[in-house]
Amino acid sequence: MGDLRIPLGDWMESAVSFTTENLSGFFGVLRAIFLALYNGVDLVLSSPPFWVIIVLAALVGLMARGWIFAVGTSLALLVIVGVDQWDNAMDSLALVLVASVIAIIISVPLGIGAAKSSVFSSILRPVLDFMQTTPAFVYLIPALLLFRVGVVPGIVATIIFAMAPGVRLTELGIRGVDREVVEAGQAFGASPARILRQIELPLALPTIMAGLNQVIMLSLSMVVIAGMVGAGGLGGQIVASLNRIDVGLGVEAGVSVVIIAIILDRLTAAFGTGRGLFSRLIGRWGSRQTRDRTSIAPNPPPQALRA
Secondary structure, X not given: OOOXXXXXXXXXXXXXXXXXXXXXXXXXXXXXXXXXXXXXXXXXHHOOOHHHHHHHHHHHHHHHOOHHHHHHHHHHHHHHHHOOOHHHHHHHHHXXXXXXXXXHXXXXXXXXXXXXXXXXXXXXXXXXXXXXXXXXXXXXXXXXXXHOOOHHHHHHHHHHHHHHHHHHHHHHHHHOXXXXXXXXXXXXXXXXXXXXXXXXXXXXXXXXXXXXXXXXXXXXXXXXXXXXXXXXXXXXXXXXXXXXXXXXXHHXXXXXXXXXXXXXXXXHHHHHHOOHHHHHHHHHHHHHHHHHHHXXXXXXOOHHXXX
């Protein structure tokens, strides 16, 4: 047994080396796309004065949860300004938004596919287990080789680490839809696409939103790890505070991360709990879809049968 050793690490190193040598062009294009998305979002968040972003955030908070949350959001963001971490916070927020949106775009269709196919779900489940349980630092090693130092390996590692809850809760939400409602749609002759769009997705929306909330929270938890590979932002400040044993800087950057996490958590949770103007608009949309469904009546029986 002493000489028996599975060279798993060597196999993975060879696979990464092969990928780096033969697919460098593809990953170069992917790096350019991710970098352009990040720079665009960061430009939108960092260019206006801080008070413009705070006013916009307060308006979104007012529509999502009410005036108390709007006031709390404004005061919390002013704390970030007060500790001189505003620019770093916007950099980190841009990274989280880009990674979260890409993770959501990938995870929701995968969750729908898993809900529709038990075979696909059986194949996907161990992959998700691997993604969730592998230490986040492990993702950084191949990401650094493929995308070089900077914000892009941080985005890639964040996407891989954060997308699993989005897949799982989308599948759970659609599988939890009452089968009788789906069968009623089928009885009225609705197509599978229409059943998915007008019955399953609206009824599964609270569970799906809970999954998207977890995607955003896990993305934010990767900010510090992304800072270790040169992503900058609040993660870079925390890494710098570790290197210099600077307690003050670490606390200021850490509190800023917590503030952004709480604001994003409450905002995304509002969509799934039916609170605020946004949720009422979604509810009205759902009611309209329900009226459309109930207006689908079976064809009237032929005249001969009625006679």
